[in-house]
Amino acid sequence: MQNLLVTGGAGFIGSNFVRYMLEKYPDYRVVVFDKLTYAGRRENLQDVAAAFGDRYAFVQGDICDQAAVRAALIAHDVDTIVNFAAETHVDRSIMDPDAFIQTDVYGTYVLLEAARDLGNLRYHQISTDEVYGHIHGDHRSLETDNLAPRSPYAASKAAGDHLVNAYHITYDLPATISRGANNIGPFQYPEKVVPLFVTNALNDMPLPVYGDGRQMRDYQYVLDHCEGVDLVLHAGALGEAYNIGTGREMTNLRMVEILLDELGKPRSLIQHVEDRQGHDRRYCMNVDKLMALGWEPDYTHEEAIRKTVRWYVNNPWWWEPIRSGEFKEYYQRLYGDRQIISEAAE
Numbered sequence: 001m002q003n004l005l006v007t008g009g010a011g012f013i014g015s016n017f018v019r020y021m022l023e024k025y026p027d028y029r030v031v032v033f034d035k036l037t038y039a040g041r042r043e044n045l046q047d048v049a050a051a052f053g054d055r056y057a058f059v060q061g062d063i064c065d066q067a068a069v070r071a072a073l074i075a076h077d078v079d080t081i082v083n084f085a086a087e088t089h090v091d092r093s094i095m096d097p098d099a100f101i102q103t104d105v106y107g108t109y110v111l112l113e114a115a116r117d118l119g120n121l122r123y124h125q126i127s128t129d130e131v132y133g134h135i136h137g138d139h140r141s142l143e144t145d146n147l148a149p150r151s152p153y154a155a156s157k158a159a160g161d162h163l164v165n166a167y168h169i170t171y172d173l174p175a176t177i178s179r180g181a182n183n184i185g186p187f188q189y190p191e192k193v194v195p196l197f198v199t200n201a202l203n204d205m206p207l208p209v210y211g212d213g214r215q216m217r218d219y220q221y222v223l224d225h226c227e228g229v230d231l232v233l234h235a236g237a238l239g240e241a242y243n244i245g246t247g248r249e250m251t252n253l254r255m256v257e258i259l260l261d262e263l264g265k266p267r268s269l270i271q272h273v274e275d276r277q278g279h280d281r282r283y284c285m286n287v288d289k290l291m292a293l294g295w296e297p298d299y300t301h302e303e304a305i306r307k308t309v310r311w312y313v314n315n316p317w318w319w320e321p322i323r324s325g326e327f328k329e330y331y332q333r334l335y336g337d338r339q340i341i342s343e344a345a346e
């Protein structure tokens, strides 16, 4: 493994992963292949381009475009594909599922076909805990659990996982899958809850908490996820999936409290609004399988949230232009007419 194609490498996790890999492996080359949707941004990689010279290349392209994918793989002599490219936001998938089916399902198929056609390249699929659906009682999702996705986003990602398994079983494609939890950290588009709430709070705008805010999520620092993906790439068993999370969960309300405390902003900014349709109540994964390979998370939820908040406080150059563009229209569409259930007491 030496020449990696990282699809979706201009997005949030992909850009953190590219930086992490280039720093860790001085003999690796990384080609980012990215369509640059609203979520993909060249500025996420501007320091990478400056720091790593010809060990790094960028190709603008769509993973649904067979010819473009094949051309990039051949031109850069790629031996390993890591597929981060996806439509990723659950609320957008509820409003407009089409792009999710295109990219997350058909795009995954195109990459798998190209990998097979070029002599069974090593393939790694970045997946999500959402494929397990919402988790009851004290259970923590195991890699062997049935997939039970409940949103168009989660269903499109589950379809991707099934395709990867099928290519491994049918064509012996050397493939692995990792399923990450709710990542937070630098360069996350401010539609996702933590950057949305930090940037709202910095503007003294209300924080729209869906429903009662007692949904459970595993807020994981993005570098812990990158380390887990790296380990699965190098030491994971082919044909296997690996969960990557802290193995713990916290309520959204607790996350909001930590976030507001770190900012020194009042709890009165919390505004409970109409819930997300089909909102999954709880995600939590068992991560023993990855830990058996020698991985453990470096950050607790609280450390991850506080560190992420500080990044947004220190980097308005990154998020202020985003919030003044396409984002405004999106925000109005999702939140403009949303019913307010209650305001938080101070």
Ligand code: NAD
Pocket (backbone or CB within 6 Å): 007, 008, 009, 010, 011, 012, 013, 014, 033, 034, 035, 036, 037, 038, 039, 040, 041, 061, 062, 063, 064, 083, 084, 085, 086, 087, 088, 089, 103, 107, 126, 127, 128, 129, 157, 179, 180, 181, 182, 183, 184, 188, 189
């Ligand atoms: P993101 O939305 O920040 O970035 C997605 C990237 O994919 C963007 O750069 C975008 O331009 C690119 N892209 C989208 N469609 C494309 C296409 N057709 N062709 C080429 N590029 C395309 O996403 P993220 O949060 O960084 O998530 C990355 C991956 O990790 C996704 O597969 C997602 O399902 C998975 N994941 C995310 C989380 C999370 O909490 N964010 C958790 C677990 C798994």
Ligand code: DAU
Pocket (backbone or CB within 6 Å): 088, 089, 090, 091, 127, 128, 129, 130, 180, 181, 182, 183, 191, 192, 193, 194, 196, 208, 209, 210, 211, 215, 217, 252, 276, 283
């Ligand atoms: O669990 C992994 C998944 O995490 C990834 O696969 C997805 O790509 C990523 O978007 C994320 O999905 P979520 O739906 O969990 O993330 P989001 O940040 O949208 O929401 C996190 C929680 O916060 C969820 O319970 C919904 C709630 N929320 C979200 C928004 C945007 C609110 O209460 N208010 C909001 O305005």
